[in-house]
Amino acid sequence: MKDxxxxxxxxxxxAAGHPAVTSECGPPRGSDPEVIVKKAELIKDYVDSVNxxxxxxxxxxxxxxxxxxxxxxxxxxxxxxxxxxxxxRIALQSDILGAASxxxxxxxxxxxxxxxxxxCAQGQNVHDLDSMQLLQTVRLMRDEGKFLGGGDIERPPKIxxxxxxxxxxxxxxxxxxxxxxxxxxxAEFIQTQCIYNLDKFEEWMKLxxxxxxHEKVYILAGMTPMxxxxxxxxxxxxxPGMDVPDEVVKRLADTPKEKQAEVGIDICVESIQRLKxxxxxAGFHVMAIEWEEKVPEIVERAGLYPRPEL
Amino acid sequence: xxxxxxxxIEEIIEEIKGRTKILILGCNECVTVCEAGxxxxxxxxxxxxxxxxxKDGLDVKIDEKxxxxxxxxxxxxxxxxxxxxxxxxxxxxxxxGVQFMAEKYHSIPVYPGVNTCFLGAAEDRGLWxxxxxxxxxxxxxxxxxxxxxxRCAKRILNGPCGGSTGGKCEISNETDCAWQLIIxxxxxxxxxxxxxxxxxxxxWSTDRAGxxxxxxxxxxxx
Amino acid sequence: xxxxxxxxxxxxxxxxxxxxxxxxxxxxxxKGADGVYAVGCMEGDCHFNAGNFRARKRIEQAGxxxxxxxxxxxxxxxxxxxxxxxxxxxxxxxxxxELINTLGPNPIKTAAxxxx
Numbered sequence: 001m002k003d004x005x006x007x008x009x010x011x012x013x014x015a016a017g018h019p020a021v022t023s024e025c026g027p028p029r030g031s032d033p034e035v036i037v038k039k040a041e042l043i044k045d046y047v048d049s050v051n052x053x054x055x056x057x058x059x060x061x062x063x064x065x066x067x068x069x070x071x072x073x074x075x076x077x078x079x080x081x082x083x084x085x086x087x088x089r090i091a092l093q094s095d096i097l098g099a100a101s102x103x104x105x106x107x108x109x110x111x112x113x114x115x116x117x118x119x120c121a122q123g124q125n126v127h128d129l130d131s132m133q134l135l136q137t138v139r140l141m142r143d144e145g146k147f148l149g150g151g152d153i154e155r156p157p158k159i160x161x162x163x164x165x166x167x168x169x170x171x172x173x174x175x176x177x178x179x180x181x182x183x184x185x186x187a188e189f190i191q192t193q194c195i196y197n198l199d200k201f202e203e204w205m206k207l208x209x210x211x212x213x214h215e216k217v218y219i220l221a222g223m224t225p226m227x228x229x230x231x232x233x234x235x236x237x238x239x240p241g242m243d244v245p246d247e248v249v250k251r252l253a254d255t256p257k258e259k260q261a262e263v264g265i266d267i268c269v270e271s272i273q274r275l276k277x278x279x280x281x282a283g284f285h286v287m288a289i290e291w292e293e294k295v296p297e298i299v300e301r302a303g304l305y306p307r308p309e310l
Numbered sequence: 311x312x313x314x315x316x317x318x319i320e321e322i323i324e325e326i327k328g329r330t331k332i333l334i335l336g337c338n339e340c341v342t343v344c345e346a347g348x349x350x351x352x353x354x355x356x357x358x359x360x361x362x363x364x365k366d367g368l369d370v371k372i373d374e375k376x377x378x379x380x381x382x383x384x385x386x387x388x389x390x391x392x393x394x395x396x397x398x399x400x401x402x403x404x405x406x407g408v409q410f411m412a413e414k415y416h417s418i419p420v421y422p423g424v425n426t427c428f429l430g431a432a433e434d435r436g437l438w439x440x441x442x443x444x445x446x447x448x449x450x451x452x453x454x455x456x457x458x459x460x461r462c463a464k465r466i467l468n469g470p471c472g473g474s475t476g477g478k479c480e481i482s483n484e485t486d487c488a489w490q491l492i493i494x495x496x497x498x499x500x501x502x503x504x505x506x507x508x509x510x511x512x513x514w515s516t517d518r519a520g521x522x523x524x525x526x527x528x529x530x531x532x
Numbered sequence: 533x534x535x536x537x538x539x540x541x542x543x544x545x546x547x548x549x550x551x552x553x554x555x556x557x558x559x560x561x562x563k564g565a566d567g568v569y570a571v572g573c574m575e576g577d578c579h580f581n582a583g584n585f586r587a588r589k590r591i592e593q594a595g596x597x598x599x600x601x602x603x604x605x606x607x608x609x610x611x612x613x614x615x616x617x618x619x620x621x622x623x624x625x626x627x628x629x630e631l632i633n634t635l636g637p638n639p640i641k642t643a644a645x646x647x648x
Contacts, residue, residue, distance in 0.1 A: 085464070089511075111471045114463050114481050125464065132468040133511045148511065166472045171493050174470075177506050181468060185508055193472065240475040319600045350555065354597070357558040362601035364562075367643045 005188075006142070008105035008160035009077035009310065010049040013283075014189065014218045018308045019276060020283030022079060022191065022220060023295050024051035025071075027062035036067045037074065039292045044076055046299040047286070048307055049106055051079040051191070055086065058118025065095055069102050079162070080104050083112025088128040089137070089148055096141060100157030108162045108191060109134040132185040135163055139186035161186055165219075166193035167204035168243035176207045183217045190217050191285040194224040194235075196267075197243040198274055205280045214280030221275050224287045225294060226264035229253040265294060265301075272302035311340035311431075312404045313438040314347060314424040319358055322400060325421045329398040330369065332359070334423070335389070335411070336376030337403035344438050346424045347402025349376040355402070355423060380407025386414050393418060429460075446516025446523060452509065454495035461488035467509035533618045537625035549573075549610075550583025557594035561603055564641050567632040568594075569609040571624065577614065584612060603639060607632070 002015040013020045023043050028035035040050060050071055054064040068078035080099050087095065099107070111131045115123050129137060138161045140146055145156035163182045169175060179190070195201045201221070208214050226232045229252035236244035248267060255263045268286075275281050284304070288294050299305050326332055334356045342348025356374045363370035373396070378385045380403035393399070393415055401408045402423040412420040429442040443460040449467070450457055459465045463481045470489030473480025477490040496502045516523065542565075546552055549572035560568045570591055572584030588610045595605030609631075611624045 111464055111466060114473065116463075116481050127464045127466065128514060129511055130464070130466040130468050130509075131471075132508060136508070136511070164472060169470070169472055170474050170476060170487075171470070171490050173497070173502070174493055174505055177502075178470075181506055181508060184506070185468070240473045240480045319597065323601075350553070353555045354558060357555060357562055358597050358601050361558070361562055361603055361640050364640045365602055365643050367646055 006105050006158040006160045007103070008049075008158075010079065010106050010189070011160040012310050013048050013308060016308070016310070018283075019281075019304060020049070020218070020220060021047045021299055021304050021307065022049045022051060022283065022285045023047045023292070024053060024079075024081075024285070024287050025067070025292065026053045026056055026290070027064065027067040029059070029061050031062060033070050036062070036070050040071050040074055040076055042292045043295040044074070046296045046305060046307065048283075049077040049079050051081055051108060051285070054081040054083045054110070054112065055118070056113070058085070058113050058115045058120065060119055065099055065104075068099065068104050072102050072104055077106065078104055079106040079108055081108045081110060082134065083110045084127055084129050084131060084134055085112035085115065085125050088126050092129065092134060092137065093141065093147060096138060096157050096159065097153070100155070100159065103158075105158055106160045106162065107138055108164065109138065109187075110164055131163060132182060135161055135182065135185040135187050160188055162189035162191060163187040164193070165190045166241045167195070167201050168193060168197065169241045175204060176211060176213070179208060179213055179217075180211060183213060187217055189220060189282075191220045192222040193241060194222045194287065195271065195275070196235075196248050197245050198271060200243060201275070202278055205278055209280050214282075218282035219280055220283040220285040221272075221278075221281050222285045222287060223268050223272060223298070224289060225268035225291065225298060226252055226260075227291060228257070228260045228264070229255070231264075265298060268298055269301045272298070272304070276303075311343055311429070312406070312426060313344045313428050313430040313440075314341050314404050314426045315344075316346050316351065316355075317423055317425055319355065319362075322355070322421065322423055323359070323362060326359075326398050326400060329419075331371045331396045331398070332373070333389075333393070333396040333399045334359070334372060334374050335380070335399050335401045335403070336374070337380045337401075337407050338376055338378045339381075339403075341402060341404055341407075341424060342376075343432065345436075347404075349374075351402055352376050355400070379403075381410050383414070386411060443517070445512075445514070446520075447513060449509070449512075452504070452507070453492050454499060454501070454504075456488060456491045456495055458488045458492065461486070461491070467512060535618050535622045537622045538629040541625055541629065548578070548580055548583040549587035550578070550580055552587045552590055554590050554594045554597070557591065557608060558597065561598065561607070561638060561640065564638060566638045566641075567607040567609075567628060567635070569611060569624070569628050571611045571613060571621065574612050574614050584610075604635065607635060607638070 004011055004015045025039040052064045052067045055061050064081055068080045071078040109131045115125050138159055142157055142159055145153045165179050232249045232252050235242050252260050272284055286295055334352045336347050336349050336352035352374045356372050360372045399420045400423045401411050401420055405426040408420055408422045428440040430438045430440045433439045440460050445459050463479055470487055474487040479485040479487045549570050552570055557568050570587050572587050578584045591608050591610040595608045599605035613620045
């Protein structure tokens with residue numbers, strides 16, 4: 001077992017060498033706490049930790065921190081996603097302390113989609129820090145107990161800190177250097193973009209292993225089941241940085257409409273089974289977008305259930 | 311240069327309605343080069359306004375003048391003797407010129423005739439693009455001469471973000487990804503290993519965040 | 533050929549329609565013209581490559597301004613012909629003449645008369 005630096009359940013599971021399973025919930029466009037609680041109840045016994053997205057696609061939603069607190073009160077291990085788009089360094093550090101005050105022990109540092117995609121396209125963006133500098137900030141606050149301004153923090157946050165990586169992103173030549181840079185900035189776990197092109201992902205993992213990066217960071221492979229051939233086509237064509245091979249689209253398109261969702265789950269389960277064998281994959285991040293009820297089935301069929309007790 | 315774009319004539323008309331003696335004041339510098347507020351544009355705007363008021367049977371005097379610069383005392387002084395003859399000035403200079411004019415001639419309302427857009431270059435005929443946001447702490451030495459502050463939609467100093475696709479930015483496939491440009495340039499310079507150096511957290515106090523800025527040069531002060 | 537065209541049309545010669553500027557068109561209206569049209573060489577045949585294309589854009593630009601100020605952008609047009617097409621020259625002149633007759637006088641003139 002590797003050293004554990006925080007009380008995070010996710011970190012403990014990874015350090016113990018178990019393949020971790022995380023999932024994510026998007027907070028509602030309203031203030032009803034039941035929405036998030038219901039989603040969490042569906043998946044809580046099948047995952048180790050649950051990410052809460054932070055105004056994803058720049059559409060205004062209930063704040064990630066509040067939703068994380070809801071999960072924490074249910075006894076779950078939330079992963080607070082935080083984007084640098086909407087907060088300056090004062091707000092970021094302050095929210096980190098707020099999260100720590102509720103003993104939220106995981107954070108995922110992101111830059112966030114551009115606001116032009118969302119419901120406030122005319123708004124300002126902040127980007128005082130970028131995602132790597134946010135990683136550095138969390139590590140400084142945790143490891144040194146210091147604020148960016150140099151002051152001491154009473155009861156420093158104990159946060160296991162992660163970042164996103166896209167094994168398929170452009171430009172190709174810096175995919176691995178960029179991962180290395182995130183690790184150098186302080187990332188302890190990585191949750192990847194949704195993986196459909198397994199060959200290309202395995203190639204990326206090999207390049208990461210060649211530099212020994214898989215030993216410096218826990219890499220959780222991102223998995224999103226397709227609901228339909230239409231969704232596959234949309235992801236392929238419209239979502240930036242997404243690599244959906246033609247055979248995946250074809251397999252879904254060749255399936256009768258009412259069976260497509262089932263095949264989407266099959267593809268997801270098969271992908272997990274294959275990547276369980278890939279050296280350096282430390283776990284899976286199952287993002288069933290507005291389809292949380294399918295997470296238990298995926299986890300079970302992929303042989304990742306029951307989740308280890310700590 | 312400072313790049314500006316013409317304001318819609320309707321908007322200018324709305325602002326100056328009711329005035330009877332108007333001076334259209336151009337600037338011979340940046341706004342001339344970007345064809346928004348030079349002598350030529352002054353002529354077109356003045357002619358259009360004259361016709362607009364004539365058509366409505368209104369007797370509005372509209373004169374034209376273009377100064378060498380509107381951001382320098384000495385050139386703005388040139389209109390001291392004539393400016394009292396007007397009850398409004400439409401300045402086609404950038405926001406700097408409009409304000410300097412307003413500061414200098416207290417009793418005459420000044421209206422902007424252009425929208426000041428950015429610091430940019432003339433990339434092609436009729437195409438101006440942003441290159442600098444005057445952040446006050448130039449980092450171009452580290453980024454291969456390409457500025458992520460002005461050219462990345464998220465001003466990311468350790469880019470690119472996950473939205474970079476085929477060399478283009480997630481906001482539009484007509485916008486280059488600044489980080490793709492930086493990486494290509496570092497590659498061409500044989501300096502790709504520099505990419506892995508983390509860019510430190512930036513001091514934005516020299517940017518807009520620090521409040522109105524000034525440069526003081528005692529060696530050239532009189 | 534000795535073809536005739538309406539005598540109210542005043543010809544202003546330019547070395548190339550590329551010389552035409554928005555301000556020239558606007559000034560003509562300010563001075564009381566009821567319409568302005570430019571006659572350039574056939575597209576693709578410009579001796580300076582793009583002169584007639586530039587003229588077309590400037591005519592469009594002038595049209596937009598005239599629309600904005602209520603004079604009417606349809607009072608300006610761009611035509612193209614080659615130097616040997618005298619008949620077509622007359623055809624365009626008549627077309628423009630008809631157009632202006634339909635549109636009536638430049639509203640600036642009528643307003644000025646009313647004021648006086």
